[in-house]
Amino acid sequence: MTANKWFLSFLKKYKWKMALGLLLTTLISVLAIVNPYISGLIVDNVIIGGEFSLLPKLIITLLAVTAVRGILRFYYQVIFETCSQGVLYEMRDKVYRKLLQEDFAFYNKKRTGDLMSRQTGDMDAIRHFVAYVIYSVYENILLFGFALIMIFTVDVKLALCMLAVLPFTALTTYLQSKAVKPAFQRNRNCFSSLNAFVQENVSGNRVVKAFAKEEFEISKFNKENDAFRASQLDASKVWMKYLPIFEMLSNLLTIILMLYGGYMVIQEKISMGNLVTVNGYLWMLTVPLRMAGWWVNDIQRFTTSVEKIYDTYIEEPNVKSPQSGIDRKHFDGKVEFRNVSYRADDEEIVNDINFTVPPGQTVGIIGSTGAGKSTIMNLLCRFYDATGGEVLVDGINVKDLDLYDLRDNIGMAMQDVFLFSDTIEGNIAYAKPDCPFEEVKQAAIMADANHFIQSLPDGYDTIVGERGVGLSGGQKQRISLARALLKDPAILILDDTTSAVDMETESYIQEQLKKIEKDCTIFIIAYRISSIRDADLILVMDNGRIIERGTHDELVAMNGYYASAFRNQYGEIPEEVKGGASHGTK
Ligand SMILES: Nc1ncnc2c1ncn2[C@@H]1O[C@H](COP(=O)(O)OP(=O)(O)OP(=O)(O)O)[C@@H](O)[C@H]1O
Ligand SMILES: [Mg+2]
Known part of the structure; x- marks a missing residue:
């Protein structure tokens, strides 16, 4: 499917409404030929011919046609506006759903601000196209055609003279559209980039302040701002070059009419009324010519935006729920890694990971920073897919399980805590929004969060700002833990x-x-031995591999990485611990 076909698939639903809108537009265009015609009759028959009895009838027709055109115009504009809002609603919905399906890898490489501009500026270009450009182009083409036909009926030579302008307009339109397309693409890219920059700086405002980098960020922003302005100006330079040509061509029509038409009246080849009629049609020829340049702009802006949105939309996530995944609502919780490895960007992240955890056991994972601890948990949740080996839950490969069932059975308090701008209760109850308050409180008690939440002026109803602004690091961690526990x-x-x-x-x-x-x-990932010492199994990771495994006592006795970490954190190991007997070391 191409971007345009994709767009048409949204329009399809509104085809009858659009057809009605276009029908009304056609009617309006047909009615547009009546008034100049009547003006001609008034000149020839009333003013020159002296048939004053005709005047009231002609004036009433003029007024009636104008009123009907006004009413029809109102209706078709409402129709097109409704269609555009409908198309936009569905498109936004579809794109948003797709964004939610995208995997971690997608979000790792995309900038938030960039994705935001797909949903805002680019969507607006599409709304403008459906709500205005479609009928406007159609109406003006009709007006142009009807006006020409009417001029032909008045005088063929005059019509042919006026028609001679057309190829030049077509050529100018073509040249402008070719010239403006790259400028528009650059313009959309600069807009995205500016958006992304502002979004990142607003989110990262605290870091900017902490490092007193305001001036530096302003100069970076100025560069983005300059680039956006330059891209806008580039686009306007194109139409600054072409608009005078469109203007000139439309003025040429007036000149042709005045010179050649006037000459024909003097020669008595056409009547004065005919000249007035043709003059009345003149706007129907010049407006489309003047507008052609703007439509080229609008259409190019529209196509560039559709392409950009579609490019984001068609990106398929690597991690997908299997077509007919194994239905398993409640897991026992057995976890097994068999020779699991994960490579990203040709780099080995984890390798040769093997372990089995029976249901109900606690596993501690410890190791140097960047060792791959979070990565193996990401593989378990299928945030990424293992590139080698198998990750099994309850003996089933996670790739064969329904993705949502799998994640539904896992509660995760992530290393990088994210809280929504919602109440504390709303954040904790994220997985179970309808659960009774008692359950929320119980989870908070388990996470030792109840006490500090209750001491806040609004308690559980306290709104935590974006990303939990206003809470301490430990408070955020405890809310995140309560959310996972609930x-x-x-x-x-x-x-x-x-x-x-x-x-x-x-x-x-x-x-x-x-x-x-x-x-x-x-699974408990930690640096502090105290966090994991009671675990049934402790995995020690380094450089993407498990280098030691066992219980606390076994690992201390092994006298390797774990024992040295233990020594660093607790000082020298007392004799009884070396022997593997006690847990009592402080
Ligand atoms: N999707 C990815 N693409 C590229 N590199 C990745 C990806 N995921 C992780 N890495 C890299 O893999 C290494 C292990 O990352 P991981 O987050 O698992 O470390 P960690 O053991 O959790 O470290 P920490 O204790 O600091 O949290 C890091 O060097 C990281 O940069
Ligand atoms: Mg980590």
Whole structure:
């Protein structure tokens, strides 16, 4: 499918409405020929011929035609506006749904501001096209055609003279449309880029302030702003070059009429009334010629926007739900990685990952930064697909499971906490918006968030700003944990979730997690040994591989990476721990 066909598929639904609109437009155009004709009759029969009795009838017809045209114009404009809003509504909806289906890889490389301009500026170019350009071009082509026909009926030679202008107009239109297209494409790109820049700077405003980089950002913004202005001016330079030509061609018609028409009246080849009639048709020829340049602009803006939206729309996510995925609403929570590897951009991210976790066990994952800890959890949730080996949940390859069932069974508190600009209750109840407040509170209690939430002036109704502005790092982490817990998932993933909370809070949360431990497989990614020391299995990762595995005691006894991390965090290892006997080290 091409971009234009895709656009037409939206228009299809409105074809009868559009047809009615075009029919009304045709009627209006036909009626446009009546008034100049009557004006001619008034000159020839009333003013020159002296038949004054005809005047009232002719005047009433003039007024009636004008009134009917006004009413019809109102109706067809409403029709086209309604169609444009309908098309836009469906297109926005479809594009938005597709955006939600896109995977992490898509969002990694796209700029938010860029995607936003698809939904705003580009959509508006389409609305303008459907609401205005379609009928306007159609009406003016009809007016032009009808006017020519009427002039032909008055005098063929005069009509032919006026027609001679047409090839020049066609050529100018073609040349302008060719010249303006690249300028418009550049213009749309600059608009997106400016949008993306502003969006990033507004979101990252705190970093800009912290580094006192306002001046630097302003100079960067000026560059974007200059580029956008230059691209606008480039486009306007094109039409500045061509508009005078359109203007000249339309004035040429008036000159032809005045010179040749006047000459014919003097020669008595046509009547004065005929000249008035043709003069009345003149606007029907000149307006389309004058407007041609603008339509070229509008049409190019429209096609560029459709292409841009369509290009985003057709990007298929790599991670998709299988056609007939295995239906499994409730998981036991067994997780198995078999020789799993993941490569991205020709770079090995994780390799040779093997482990099995029976339902209800807790796994701790520890390791250096960038070791691949979050990546293996991303593979489990199918945010990315493993490039080698198999990730299995309850013995089934995750690729064969319905994607939404899989994710429905996983509760994840992500490393990069994101909160919506909503109430705290709304954020916690994100997975279960209709659940009773008691459940929300219970989840908050488990995440040790209830206390601080209640101390806020609006409690659970406190609106947290965009991305949770106004909350501390640890508070955000606890809300994110409560959100994951409320899901009551079969698999719970806590990626660095307690890194910003104090030790006391962490041990409280650990106690709470013990309550759900038997019904839930828990993965805890952490740097602090204290976060994972009680886990049934600890995986130590480095450089994309599991380098050590076992329980806390086994790993300490191994005297490798884990033991040295333990020593760094706790000082020297007491003798009894070296022996693998105790958990009591402080
Ligand atoms: N989709 C991706 N495309 C390219 N590189 C990626 C991708 N995902 C992860 N990486 C890279 O893989 C490495 C491991 O990333 P990962 O986020 O898994 O580390 P981590 O162990 O969670 O680190 P941290 O403890 O700092 O959170 C990093 O170097 C990261 O840049
Ligand atoms: Mg990580």
